[in-house]
């Protein structure tokens with residue numbers, strides 16, 4: 496089965512998505528997500544100028560060899576742009592292989608390990624009362640696990656909190672917006688937030704929180720410790736990930752479970768954290784961590800160290816990634832949870848999807864392949880728009896992690 500065409504489709508139905516379509520001489524095709532928020536065009540170029548020409552004429556059935564060719568065969572390896580491009584190729588090839596086998600992808604991976612996939616959604620508000628309302632709405636929608644983020648008194652803009660109560664979409668301006676940050680105000684406020692949520696909604700709902708890389712290890716240790724009475728499902732991205740020794744320090748100070756990895760793109764980024772049992776959940780995703788092929792390796796490795804999966808699933812990961820991720824989640828033995836930040840109706844209109852939500856859980860559906868397709872004609876009506884993620888500054892103007 497020879498690859499005859501590999502084309503990149505860029506669209507912006509409310510936000511940018513990059514999709515790779517691989518076509519074969521047997522008429523089967525597959526699609527993969529190649530979206531890298533705020534850096535979309537870099538992946539488009541990586542694919543169009545380098546990877547797509549290399550694919551023509553290759554046997555689409557040889558997923559492993561193509562993965563090795565694009566990764567091991569490259570002198571300049573790793574990095575978000577290149578690994579997102581490889582992920583798109585890999586996802587499209589698994590889609591083709593499952594279609595050729597006339598199976599849903601999860602069957603090809605080894606069959607399902609569970610009946611349904613628990614997801615967590617986001618609840619956020621400008622202050623504690625509106626955040627509590629958002630948590631209540633998520634519970635009404637059936638969610639069993641909820642990520643809670645709130646505006647902080649005295650801090651003008653905060654990660655995870657939408658402007659004016661709408662859906663949160665951080666890449667929202669042509670050039671980076673400037674946000675502000677105060678670690679002191681955040682640390683003083685956040686335990687109060689979780690205290691209120693537990694008081695109002697009790698102990699049965701799973702609560703999660705994303706620090707978004709903003710604390711030093713000792714600050715993160717303090718937060719983890721102060722959040723212990725509210726027994727979070729996880730505290731995410733507590734510290735920047737470049738210096739992984741930070742996690743050792745953090746671990747020594749708290750029993751709050753630790754999640755990390757949405758910005759990782761290689762199994763090597765995860766290795767020490769997993770091997771030393773410094774984390775509880777690994778958040779790598781299909782689209783940013785080299786596709787299904789590398790995600791399986793990461794999960795199998797993690798399973799040796801009691802680390803479970805918790806794939807990133809913000810709206811900048813397209814429905815194609817969500818579809819593929821749900822097949823992976825259905826199969827993976829050491830599944831933890833899957834993030835679900837719902838796409839808008841407009842975004843979803845461009846992609847047909849076999850996956851379904853019901854009462855806090857997803858199933859990937861029984862369509863062959865990964866079950867997601869793109870309506871190219873409709874996609875063409877929504878051309879690319881440049882959108883950047885924000886940058887962050889401390890109150891004195893010092894540039895900080897966003």
Ligand code: KDG
Nearest residue numbers: 532665705757808809811834
């Ligand atoms: O593009 C950046 C987003 O994907 C990220 O900010 C979302 O941290 C995120 C999350 O946990 O969903």
Ligand code: MG
Nearest residue numbers: 705731732757
């Ligand atoms: Mg995050």
